[in-house]
Amino acid sequence: MPQNNDSFKTRWLQSNWPGFDFIIFDCDSTLSTIEGIDELARKKGKFAEVKRMTDAAMDGEVHLQSVYDRRLELLSPTRAEIRELELHYRQTLVPRAAEVIQALQHLKKELFIVSGGLLGAVRPFGEWLGIPARNIRAVDVRYNRLSGAWWDYQQDQWGQRPDEKYLDSEETPLVESHGKAEVIADLLRGRSGRSILVGDGMSDVAAHPVVDLMAGFGGVVARQGVVQAADVFIHCNSLAPVLALALSPAERQRLQATPYRPVLEEGLAFIAQGKVVFNQ
Amino acid sequence: MNFKILITDDVSAQGLAQLDAATDVTYDVVKGLSPAELAQHIKGYHGLIVRSSAKVTAEVLQAADVLKVVGRAGVGVDNIDVSAASEHGVIVMNTPGANTIATAEHTMALLLSLVRNLPQAYVQLKAGQWDRKRFTGTQLYHKTIGIIGMGRIGARVAQRCRGFSMKVITYDPYLSDEVAADLKVTPVTLDELLAQSDFITLHAALTDSTKKIINAEAVAKMKDGVCIINAARGALIDDEALIAGLESGKIAAAALDVFTTEPLPADSPLLKMDNVVVTPHLAASTVEAQRDVGTQIVVQMLDALHEVDFRNAINMPFSDASILHGMQPYLNLAQKLGSLQAQLAESPIEHVEVEIKGEEIEDHIKPITVGILKGILELVLHRTVNYINAPHLAQRHGISVSQTTGLHGPDYPNLLTCRVKLKNGARRTIMATLFNDEEPRIVQIDGWRVDVRPEGHILVTKSHDRPGFIGQVGTMLGAYNINIATWRTGRNEPGGLAISFISVDHEVPAEVINAIRKIDLMETVQTVKL
Structure with a gap:
């Protein structure tokens, strides 16, 4: 935090610590335990091939951009398959994700999801969690309008055939290794307040400069690069610590008389147990 | 006529x-x-x-x-x-x-009859019994209604249910999130709909995938005490599962306007159940x-x-006459593109890839593709192909179709690109554009930039770009009294392989083509008619 030389932990412990206003979540391996594209691949029997590509991208060895289209071309998912992925996200929610989001919204925090996943799955998943669609960014794709039973015009009144296959992905910085920073900076432009980003990947680390705090989440996968580069690293498989980290002491107090008290307590307990490492 | x-x-x-x-x-x-x-x-x-x-x-x-x-x-x-x-x-x-409103209104009538026991109370009172206790109803207010199928009727029912302050959820695999948001309904999966709904109403078309969509398995997933309304098609419901659910009390009541067998047989168990409201397929029966x-x-x-308009045609790639008329020049061009591909193909066409650019046509890839297929198939099959059967005939003849991107062509305001893959493995990409909404031009063929008006008899030659070639071909055609109208050559580099489109006033006889083929620098000669 450029304006203050005290460590985050020192300030977080102070009674006048103001808390964060904007909480930005990654999706895959952060809100949900799965990597969406890997799951698509598993369904199509191409898991090993795609997993290798994903890992290389997440560990920062290969540029995301080149990997992105190649993976999707290989899988060529249908619209229905991408929608099914949304269900899968819901069924593999990271512990306490829903409660943390509800508690943050109870305190009128503004929440975002910025993901390199597929918008067709991430957006409805985020909306299901209560995050407004306008605050969700992910990669939109175009579908091959000449796939499936394309000549069945009767079934096409909404123009959203489930059997349409992937054609290509939109141009977005999100498919590049450093693209998240650009998208987050865009979202935060014109808003004043402190921001925290919660994510598991190197693309989240790359967005570090545009947020006030980068919290690495290792509940699903702990990547060495992220463990080292994040301001704070969460080692437990629960998002409860995010609530504790994001709130000011006064806000924590306000949760005492609400149903969200247990999840806050749980988060604080994880921090007390040393499951959250403060890097400086 | x-x-x-x-x-x-x-x-x-x-x-x-x-x-x-x-x-x-x-x-x-x-x-x-x-x-x-x-x-x-x-x-x-x-x-x-x-x-x-x-x-x-x-x-x-x-x-x-x-x-x-x-x-x-x-x-x-x-x-x-x-x-x-x-x-x-x-x-x-x-x-x-025409009967959307009638059906939506009848659905509401069925729903209200169910929850307020109107038919049962009517029968009792007519029989002289003033019984106010037996027919205590339930309110729709803040109840959840699940609508299966969010087409025209489903959307109207949703609107009316929202008027009753009901929560509306819907299952429709074709519905986009955007449209759902416009309709103010929550899209859910079928399982979620079954599990969450107090009332389930069917408004889906009857297809293989929706037939008996309400079966025993679906009933098992429903809330206890659910009510079912069907004013769409009887076969959407498995009668045995419905009757079993009604008998066990899992389904509290049903209101049905349609039945698997119509007229409903007089001995149907449904007629004997007090918790079933029935009407004889009346949903569309209003004067209006x-x-x-x-x-x-x-x-x-x-x-x-009269070929003026094809609105509500369900098996045509366009139904709005204004689209058809505005698109006509593009559709003609698409057909010529298909025809040219078929005429130049040295072996059967197996796969067709289409890419289109341009504001006016971008939303119309399907009719344009059908136009291309029509052009290909009429030539291949020697029979009449129209906008309805072209995709079906293509499929039957093993021609697959896909949309593609990245076939970078010259920068025109609109561009139709068609790449075909032939049985022998060869590919050919042809690009065409329409100048000023009326002037069709072939602008690229494989790597060669050209400028050809696709009409009449055309000789297509590939030759080595050397001095004297054009003169030799001209002389030969002249000897057979064939007049050249236009001559367009595209070459990538001086001295390389050049492609020529020679428009002539008459069909070129086979012997002339054979003679031209023997010219020194000639690689290939083909004749096409567009």
Whole structure:
């Protein structure tokens, strides 16, 4: 935090610590335990091939951009398959994700999801969690309008055939290794307040400069690069610590008389147990 | 041309009056035909108007000789073999708008009857019993209704339910999140709908995937005490599962306007259950809907026969005449593109890839693709191919189709690109554009930039770009008295391989082509007619 030389932990412990206003979540391996594209691949029997590509991208060895289209071309998912992925996200929610989001919204925090996943799955998943669609960014794709039973015009009144296959992905910085920073900076432009980003990947680390705090989440996968580069690293498989980290002491107090008290307590307990490492 | 129309069901007097008023149409009304009888009758008729009773089977369509349009006065087309109609190039149209409101309103009537026991209370009171305790109802307010199928009727029902402050959830795999948001309904999966709904109402078309969508397995997933309403198609519900659910109390009540077998047999168990409200397929039976359905199908059919408009055609890539007319030059160009591909193909075309650019056409890739296929197939099959049967014939002849991107061509305001893959593995990419909305041009063929008007007889040559070549070909054609109209050559580099499009005034005889082929620098010569 450029304006203050005290460590985050020192300030977080102070009674006048103001808390964060904007909480930005990654999706895959952060809100949900799965990597969406890997799951698509598993369904199509191409898991090993795609997993290798994903890992290389997440560990920062290969540029995301080149990997992105190649993976999707290989899988060529249908619209229905991408929608099914949304269900899968819901069924593999990271512990306490829903409660943390509800508690943050109870305190009128503004929440975002910025993901390199597929918008067709991430957006409805985020909306299901209560995050407004306008605050969700992910990669939109175009579908091959000449796939499936394309000549069945009767079934096409909404123009959203489930059997349409992937054609290509939109141009977005999100498919590049450093693209998240650009998208987050865009979202935060014109808003004043402190921001925290919660994510598991190197693309989240790359967005570090545009947020006030980068919290690495290792509940699903702990990547060495992220463990080292994040301001704070969460080692437990629960998002409860995010609530504790994001709130000011006064806000924590306000949760005492609400149903969200247990999840806050749980988060604080994880921090007390040393499951959250403060890097400086 | 004089058109003949066969009508096999009741059509409103207003509809028939429209037919009487048309000067170039004669019609016959013959009711109660079996498919076999219909197959015998259908010859000589250009139009066929049916409601739900006549079955327009593949045999009927096979027997038809000049049939162009089958019109369904109503919505559901499950009595028409649409894919057989498409293969025969016959338009199938319905009148989706005309009874939407009637059906949505009847659905609400059924729903309210269910929750307030109107039919049961009516019967009791008429029998002289003033019983206020037995018929305590439930409120719709803040209850959840699950709508299966969010088409025109589903959307109207949703709107009305929201008027009652109900929570509306819907299952419709074709519905986008954006449209759902506009309709203010929550899209859910079928399982979620079954689990969350206090009321379930069906508004889906009857297809293979929706047949018996409410079966025993689905009933098991429902809330205890759920109510079911069906004013769509009887076969959407598995009767045995429904009856079992009603008997066990899992399903509290049902209101049904449609049945697997209609008329509902007098011994149906459904008629004996107090918690089942039934009406005899009345949903579309309003004065307004009957009038509108009859006139609408007649007017639509006349417009389609006169090729003025094809609205509500369900097996055509466009139904709006304004789109068709605006698109006509592009569709003609698409056909020529297809025809050129087929004429230049050295072995059978196996796969067609299409890419289009340009504001006016970007939303119309399907009609343009059908145009390309029409161009290819008419040449390959030597038969009439139209916008309805082209995709079906392509599929049957093993020609697959896909949309593609990244076939970078020259930068024109609009660009139609078609790449074909041939059986011998070769590929050919041809790009075309329309200048000023009316001037068609072939602008690129494989790597060569050209500028060719696709019409008339054209010699397409590939040759080495050396001095004297054009003169030799010109001399040879002159010797056979063949006049050259235009000559366009595209080359990538001086001295390389060049492609020439030589437009000539007459067909070039085979002997001339053979003579030209022998010219020194010539690689290939093909002749095409566009």
